[in-house]
Amino acid sequence: MRFIQFTQPNGRVAAPSARFGGRLGAAGIENEIDWLFGAALNGLSGSARGGQFPVDLYEDKANLYARAELPGATRDAISVEFIDGSLSVQASRKEKTGTGETTVSFNRQVSIPDEIEADKVSAVYENGILTVTLPRKEEAKPRKINVSVN
């Protein structure tokens, strides 16, 4: 039998009777909701947690960047494609189950509005974070035009 409980981190008392201790106060309702969701999510099996993953988008003058959280992904199974203005990321992770191993798949598509040099798209995977660099096409880069005034 396993006994798992969730309380606030400041609930320093380890006794099971402290289940609702330390979760009162100004942020009470938020914590309550978070606690309930947290409890539900942690109870899900590995396969049920597959699907989408969080992605950030940011840019500088030359490139667009997509950053995705993919902890524990199998490196060989990470696939990044850029087709018709859409960035597609697929990945999978192996998880141990009671008897063996199961593969959990993830995928996400992100629309990229800018003109991208599709053949120069590159990706780096580090500490469970995938960073995709999408170089803009020359014509899509902001250009300064000198105007001579007579």
Place this chain on the structure above:
Amino acid sequence: MTFFNSLTSGFNGGCAEAETQPTRRPHYEVNETAEGYDLTVSLPGVAKDGLEITDEGGELRITGKRTLKLPEGKVLLHRETSDAAFELLLSHGNTIVPEKTVADLRDGVLHVKLSKAESAKPRKIAVS
């Protein structure tokens, strides 16, 4: 019977000492084996330098600071992740041997092997 209690939640907004730096509870999984517990914690964006594991007073605390921040000179267009550090507090009630704990961080996933104390292992009691 196992007593392995998680004592943490998502944002610890009510905690005075951590009010300035909110933390998030990472996804984690605990599997019990005959010899101990296998703990798997998802810590995306956390490098070895940002990871801290402490065991004190029957509680195992794992904190992971994310090393990846938004690089300078770049403009954020869309955000779904967070920079908040991860914090997980698990109470084991001194049923493990801290010295035998083995931890391995790879690709944003932390694997911790916790060994059960002899006193916590099941014991057959002979009836005379």
